[in-house]
Amino acid sequence: MSNADCVIAIDAGTTGVRSRAVFTGDDTTVAAYREFTQHYPHPGWVEHDAEEIWAAVVETLNEVVEAVGHERIAAIGITN
Incomplete structure (x- = not known):
């Protein structure tokens, strides 16, 4: 029997990246975020x-x- 009960979404946005685990049950989501540098040439x-x-x-x-x-x-999964 599998214990897999969540999906992780990676959102690569304009100013940073967020990864979030979403569960099938009542568990609270788990997330992490990092910004990255904007360069204006x-x-x-x-x-x-x-x-x-x-x-x-x-x-x-x-x-x-x-x-x-x-x-x-x-x-x-990933989106941007």
Whole structure:
């Protein structure tokens, strides 16, 4: 019998990354957030460092998985 009772969503937004575990039962969600740097090379332009975004994804995902326990995770999804 599987103990998997949560889904982790990774939201890579404009200014940061959030990972959140949502459970099938009444458990409170578990979340982690990291901001990343905004670079403005010219007026009206914004750029991001892909490696900094990836590091934020890894950090937040690891934090949530550690809090939840890997055996409880049924799936992981990403949006941006």
